Amino acid sequence: MAAPSRRPMLAVVLGAFLCSLAALSAEAKVHHHTWDIAYHRKSLDCFEKLAVTVNGEAPGPTIRATQGDTVVVTVRNMLETENTGIHWHGIRQRGSPWADGTVGVTQCPILPGESFTYRFVVDRPGTYLYHAHYGMQRVAGLDGMLVVSESDGVVEPFTYDEEHTVLLMDWWHKSVYEQAVGLASDPLEFVGEPQSLLINGRGMFGCSPAAPGGGAAACNASCALPALFTAVPGKTYRLRIGSLTSLSSLNFEIEGHSMTVVEADGHYVRPVVVDSLFVYSGETYSVLVKADQDPSRNYWAASHVVGRRRKTPSAMAVLSYAGNDPRAPPPTPPPAGPAWDDAAPRVAQSRSLAAAHPDHVLPAPPRPDRTLLLLNTQNRIDGHVRWAINGVSLRFPATPYLVSMKRGLRGAYDDQRPPADAYDNYRSYDIASPPAANGTVASAAYRLALGSVVDVVLQNTAALNGMSETHPWHLHGHDFWVLGYGEGKFEPGRDAAKFNLRDPVMKNTVALHPLGWTAVRFVADNPGVWLFHCHIEAHVYMGMGVVLEEGVEKVSRLPKSIMGCGRSEGHN
Numbered sequence: 001m002a003a004p005s006r007r008p009m010l011a012v013v014l015g016a017f018l019c020s021l022a023a024l025s026a027e028a029k030v031h032h033h034t035w036d037i038a039y040h041r042k043s044l045d046c047f048e049k050l051a052v053t054v055n056g057e058a059p060g061p062t063i064r065a066t067q068g069d070t071v072v073v074t075v076r077n078m079l080e081t082e083n084t085g086i087h088w089h090g091i092r093q094r095g096s097p098w099a100d101g102t103v104g105v106t107q108c109p110i111l112p113g114e115s116f117t118y119r120f121v122v123d124r125p126g127t128y129l130y131h132a133h134y135g136m137q138r139v140a141g142l143d144g145m146l147v148v149s150e151s152d153g154v155v156e157p158f159t160y161d162e163e164h165t166v167l168l169m170d171w172w173h174k175s176v177y178e179q180a181v182g183l184a185s186d187p188l189e190f191v192g193e194p195q196s197l198l199i200n201g202r203g204m205f206g207c208s209p210a211a212p213g214g215g216a217a218a219c220n221a222s223c224a225l226p227a228l229f230t231a232v233p234g235k236t237y238r239l240r241i242g243s244l245t246s247l248s249s250l251n252f253e254i255e256g257h258s259m260t261v262v263e264a265d266g267h268y269v270r271p272v273v274v275d276s277l278f279v280y281s282g283e284t285y286s287v288l289v290k291a292d293q294d295p296s297r298n299y300w301a302a303s304h305v306v307g308r309r310r311k312t313p314s315a316m317a318v319l320s321y322a323g324n325d326p327r328a329p330p331p332t333p334p335p336a337g338p339a340w341d342d343a344a345p346r347v348a349q350s351r352s353l354a355a356a357h358p359d360h361v362l363p364a365p366p367r368p369d370r371t372l373l374l375l376n377t378q379n380r381i382d383g384h385v386r387w388a389i390n391g392v393s394l395r396f397p398a399t400p401y402l403v404s405m406k407r408g409l410r411g412a413y414d415d416q417r418p419p420a421d422a423y424d425n426y427r428s429y430d431i432a433s434p435p436a437a438n439g440t441v442a443s444a445a446y447r448l449a450l451g452s453v454v455d456v457v458l459q460n461t462a463a464l465n466g467m468s469e470t471h472p473w474h475l476h477g478h479d480f481w482v483l484g485y486g487e488g489k490f491e492p493g494r495d496a497a498k499f500n501l502r503d504p505v506m507k508n509t510v511a512l513h514p515l516g517w518t519a520v521r522f523v524a525d526n527p528g529v530w531l532f533h534c535h536i537e538a539h540v541y542m543g544m545g546v547v548l549e550e551g552v553e554k555v556s557r558l559p560k561s562i563m564g565c566g567r568s569e570g571h572n
């Protein structure tokens with residue numbers, strides 16, 4: 001008697017429970033992580049040295065989340081004698097500008113023994129990064145990837161069977177302090193080219209198959225050829241590739257396999273098939289690779305230095321096919337990579353990857369309210385070699401800008417304006433010769449009207465040695481439209497007319513090629529203070545960046561945890 005009446009009851013209860021589960025799973029999740037940041041002895045390239053680790057790992061773990069989720073990372077600084085701060089590269093931090101992790105701009109450093117909790121929403125799907133943003137600490141290994149998937153049911157404009165992450169780095173055996181002190185010395189002592197390149201944190205110093213006379217002979221056991229992944233014939237793989245090199249521009253390839261580029265910095269691009277991918281520090285790409293080659297053998301995956309004289313052996317890893325030994329060296333010699341000094345294919349590839357996927361064009365506003373022409377120069381300032389933008393070499397103030405600007409603390413940074421639109425003598429400036437003028441060191445900032453449309457034209461020049469380098473520029477807090485790349489000196493009337501306003505892709509990091517210019521557009525609609533800088537660790541350390549403020553008065557109450565350094569609130 002009781003049973004028949006209970007059954008529908010149970011079904012109703014069960015149904016309601018399942019419904020609420022379904023609703024829950026569609027809702028945003030909160031991902032909690034607790035990270036101990038500490039030095040450990042690591043042999044990433046078979047050479048043991050101290051590395052800054054996340055819970056003992058260098059590089060750190062990949063964070064995974066779904067669009068709309070909240071990521072909470074409690075960072076415990078166990079470095080004993082060193083500050084830290086972690087930047088979530090590519091996450092715009094809308095509504096949480098204090099969680100950007102940029103020491104000196106958005107927060108005070110996290111002191112040894114202290115904890116700091118980053119809490120932010122990942123509002124866009126895509127491939128992102130994280131890394132230390134204090135001094136040159138990134139060089140010591142604190143970095144990793146952050147992958148945000150599309151919400152359930154959202155279809156991407158391509159399909160694949162499986163995905164893997166590929167984090168590219170360069171690696172030195174000297175400590176971050178030896179490097180930084182050398183850069184600040186008069187005369188400058190440059191640490192030189194990296195000892196190794198790493199793929200997913202693995203390199204082979206002294207036994208790279210790509211080293212002159214290299215081979216497995218001198219290798220110790222921990223130095224086996226790293227496996228990239230194992231492919232099943234016929235399947236398609238999405239590789240989420242990110243570069244967190246400190247210096248090197250790279251070319252990445254998988255022997256015998258072409259790659260279809262489908263995503264850049266969290267935006268879908270018009271698919272482009274490439275044999276090899278140029279990737280600059282701070283950029284991410286997704287490429288699709290089809291396992292369509294002879295499955296009875298393995299293939300090389302390689303990253304090579306480009307843009308600087310190649311003194312570092314290329315990094316090698318193995319793409320194996322199912323059934324083969326995943327670390328068996330391929331039967332062919334390792335690929336040599338493109339000529340390091342041929343910029344033409346790099347510029348051509350940058351241009352070919354600058355279009356958004358036709359179904360995912362986010363229209364750019366038709367015209368800017370303001371244009372910042374940023375002349376990139378290397379100057380000698382008070383005997384020190386520094387990088388400068390429009391003659392100003394950036395030095396972070398002791399009080400984070402977000403705190404001093406929001407609270408109106410006077411004298412906490414240099415509040416004279418940086419040269420507004422151009423280096424005084426831009427028109428007569430000879431970009432092909434080393435700079436004649438000196439420049440100054442300052443902590444100035446550009447104040448942008450909230451909601452305004454800003455164009456930035458980055459103009460490259462010859463450095464003090466007469467050479468012009470590649471500078472990957474990264475903007476915090478925003479994505480920008482990539483409007484164009486050009487050679488030589490930007491001519492406002494002529495070149496702005498050629499900007500791509502039809503289908504420009506959005507990115508957060510863009511290459512400035514030797515002696516060329518790069519133009520981007522963004523909307524200053526994210527209240528806060530944001531760093532825009534060259535992603536080469538030594539260059540930003542030597543002043544290659546600008547600080548942008550927009551709508552700081554609209555930022556809600558600042559958390560106390562970002563304060564405690566520099567000027568205090570009472571001190572007006």
Ligand code: C2O
Pocket residue numbers: 087089102131133282474476531533535
């Ligand atoms: Cu990934 Cu301010 O940098």
Ligand code: CU
Pocket residue numbers: 470471472534535536539540544
């Ligand atoms: Cu640079």
